[in-house]
Amino acid sequence: MSSLSDDEFENILSIQNxxxxxxxxxxxxxxxxxxxxxxxxxxxxxxxxxxxGTIAKTLSAYDKDFSDAIYGLDPQNRYVTVRRLKRMIDYEAELIEQRLSRKKYPNKLFFSYANTVATIDWAKKYKGHGWLGIKFQKEPKQEYSEIILHVQFHENNASQQQISLGIMGVNLIYAAYYQSEDPKVLIKKLYDHLSKDKIEIDSINFKGPVFKNVDNRLMSLELVKEGITEAVMFSPEGNNILPANALYKKNILTLRGSFRPVTNLNLNMYMSARKLFMEQEEVDPERSIIIFEMTLSNLKSEDNDEIDEKDFLDRADLLCASGQTVMISNFQEYYKVVEYFSMHTKKELGLVMGVDNLIDIFNERYYRHLSGGILEAFGKLFFKSLKVYLYPIRDEKTGEIITSKNLKVHPRVKELYKFFVDNGKVIDIEDYDDDSLDIHPRKVYEMIKEGDHEWENMVPGLTAKMIKEKELFSVQKD
Structure with a gap:
């Protein structure tokens, strides 16, 4: 064994060490x-x-026929997939168990590490991406645990990408054995000797006895909080999913909000906009996805600017239970989320929002950091096949219903606003629920906290049932 103590090793965390x-x-x-x-x-x-002392076997089934012969044919003839990665680590773990006797090696902690990647192409059109994973034991004969992650390469040279991949692979294996008590720490340690602008982790999943108390949705959130990636997604089943796969060549309709909780207003906005979106001639419902998006700012507490993880999971549980795909992003401005979607699809895009959100979009102060100001932002926002589905609001003083047609914006942006409305980029939702206009999501949350049962009439039935039964948002049972 080594003459260095554990403390000395922890202080010398070079890749070689x-x-x-x-x-x-x-x-x-x-x-x-x-x-x-x-x-x-x-x-x-x-x-x-x-x-x-560590390497039982190493291989690179680089040839596709050899890869298929070892790991089996892929139904879609693809190799850089999570399905291929899982087959690799499962196959190799089974093989080492077969070939090494537990009687002879009773204390061995077996692992199988694998990656399947595509580095940058010669034309530098596609930066490259890949899957890394480890299946490992921390106790002899223990059921295996897994860490599987997807990476996007951002370097412009294949050899540099290979170097980054090798470093992250070492970090992953080391972290599995020595830093897996706290998965949040483990995620940070994956970037030892790496910078986040070189290689991006946009999906990570933990599984097995070592991570029995880990909620992978919180791990997704951690990727965004740490600035490792800008957006993560999870399915209605609560599993982390790869945004690039979920969004690829899809028509995308997005509703942004805090969803604390989902209200009848949110539900009616979603249903009304969905109907209009799917009625477009260019939109194939079979190739479409609807996303409920929350930004980090939506999740932060007004009191201390921190994210309450239970509060986040409460909202996620409600959205998933209603069959929604959820995205957590670090996109403050709407044009950034449109840019992000446009990286994955050239199909139709739709944003669902209320009049108050549209007013914010036409506020010039949000774009002072851009050299081209609001014109640059709107060029990014509206140059794609994008439409805004606008839900009206009721003026609390006059009772007037405000739509795109009578909305007042600042005189400096009046002509810009008129241009987009006249060109069909803003579509009023006319089939709105009049009662929902009096629902204010923040007040609903306050009513829940204060024990005012009137909130139950302002949310969908399933939402009210779950909030009471699971005591979400700290509501107390009767």
Whole structure:
């Protein structure tokens, strides 16, 4: 074993020292399977001391026929997929269990590490992406735990991407064995000796006995909080999903809000806009997705600017239970979310919003950081096939219903506003629910906290039932 103490190792976390510590651990033993960028991770272990202590086998089934022969045919003939990665780590873990006797090695902690990636193409049109994963034991004969993540490469050179991949691979294996008590810390440690502008993690999932108390939605949130990625998504089942896959070539309709909780107003906005969106000739309902988006600012407490994780999960539970796909983003301005969607699709885009949100969009002060000001922002917002589905509001003083047709904006942007309305970029939702106009989501939340049961008439039935039964938002049962 090594002559260095644990504290000394923790203070010298070079990539070589991480590999050396693992190599000198007489029980950690496993296989490396790397496809697409060479054997970038295992190379570090070969260069460190005592590689035979860790490496049982290493391979790169680079040829597709060989990969298929080992891991099976993919139904869609694709190789850089989570399905392929899972097959790789499962297959290799099963193989090491078959080939090494537990009677002979009772204390071994087996692992299988794999990656399947596509680095930047020669034309530099596609930056590249990939999947990394490890299946591992922290106790002898323990059921395996897993960490699986997806990365996007941002460097413009394939060899640089390979270097970053190798470093992150070492960080992942090391973190699995020595830093997995707190997954939030583990996520940060994946970037040891790496910068976030080189390689982006946009999806991560933890599974198994080591992570039995981990909610992967919170891990998604952590990626956005730490500035590792700008947006994450999870399915109605509550599982993290890869945005690039979910959005690819889809028509996208998005409703942004705090959803604390979902109200009848939110529901009617969603249903009315969905009907109009799907009625467009260009929109194929089978190739469409509707997203309920929350920004980090939506999630932060007004008192201390912190995110209450239980509060976040309460909202997520309600949205998932109603069958919604949820996105958490760091996009303050609407044009940024449109830019993000446009990276994944050229199809139709729709934003659902209330009149008050539209007024904010036409407020010039939000765009002072852009050299082109509001014109630059609107060029990014409206140059794609995008429409705003506008839900009216009721003027609290006069009772007048405010739509795009009688909305007053600042004189400096009046002509700009008129241009977009006249060109059909803003569509009024006429089939609105008059009673919903008197619902103010923030007041609904306050009523829940204060024990005023009138809130139950302002939210969908399933939402009210779940809030009471699960005591969401700290509501007390009768």
């Amino acid at each position: 991480k590999c050396t510590r693992l190599n000198l651990n007489e029980n950690v033993y496993g296989t490396f399977a790397e496809i697409g960028a060479g054997q970038e991770t295992v190379r570090h272990f070969f260069r460190a001391g005592n590689p035979k």
